[in-house]
């Protein structure tokens with residue numbers, strides 16, 4: 096059910112942490128992040144995302160993307176500012192917006208040609224004089240859409256016209272399928288680089304959810320504000336974790352590709368196992384490790400379907416309405432776990448949906 100990869104962290108990363116611990120890398124870290132990790136982040140962003148950041152002033156290391164989101168919202172929002180958020184969306188964005196004094200302004204997504212989309216037009220329609228930030232996640236949890244470059248360019252035009260800042264959560268960037276390619280919005284233009292806070296984490300890419308290490312990149316004044324707010328909370332991941340994270344970002348990337356291939360196999364299994372059920376269709380995910388089941392034709396509320404699947408079929412999925420009213424009628428199926436768990440889960444899910 097959850098977004099928790101079942102892979103072990105690649106051994107060369109574990110070994111790097113062990114080495115660092117044995118070498119006494121157990122003191123307080125630099126609160127901005129150890130400089131070697133910030134340099135590794137800058138190298139990675141230039142190599143993979145095609146965008147240059149200065150590691151001394153434009154990169155911040157955070158305790159997972161979760162703390163990056165908090166720090167960005169605290170830095171950017173004044174009381175009453177609105178944050179435009181696609182609906183449906185990763186639900187854990189909502190409370191930090193409120194804690195930072197902001198208001199959530201949903202932008203309703205639609206299912207078009209088998210994929211969830213939000214258009215530049217729908218974003219523009221939701222903008223008010225209080226709109227300060229658009230929070231985008233590509234690949235998009237829960238729906239699996241990978242924003243295409245022309246879609247992002249159209250959104251970028253709206254942001255520039257309306258002077259809205261983008262928080263871009265790119266945590267699933269390494270997991271894309273069938274020729275879909277992750278595009279970092281900050282790489283689109285100098286203007287987008289100036290108005291974007293890029294967030295990422297090692298949690299999903301390297302199966303490092305429990306290590307709690309992520310990073311942000313943005314223009315120096317924003318990073319400076321984020322740094323000040325972060326200093327009042329976590330002060331960054333453990334020093335030896337940061338050393339291992341630098342090795343993860345700059346060392347061999349074979350394990351990332353191996354995991355992507357395995358997710359590709361799991362995705363195919365999900366699509367096959369759930370094909371041909373009356374009134375139900377699976378939206379093929381373009382990225383991430385969740386598939387959305389479109390069960391709108393059943394006209395049963397997704398929360399009710401979720402309960403029945405759990406109680407009658409013994410399988411856990413998440414109802415789409417948990418991610419906002421725009422998710423009503425859909426169900427999120429995770430293939431972050433594979434093997435027997437996934438195979439048995441899919442059998443139960445198929446039986447449960449057929450019974451429904």
Ligand SMILES: Cc1ncc(COP(=O)(O)O)c(C=O)c1O
Pocket residue numbers: 098158159160161162185232236264266295296297298304308309
């Ligand atoms: C879209 C999205 N952003 C952020 C996170 C949290 O990331 P981290 O483990 O780096 O805090 C998750 C975890 O599921 C996620 O799905």
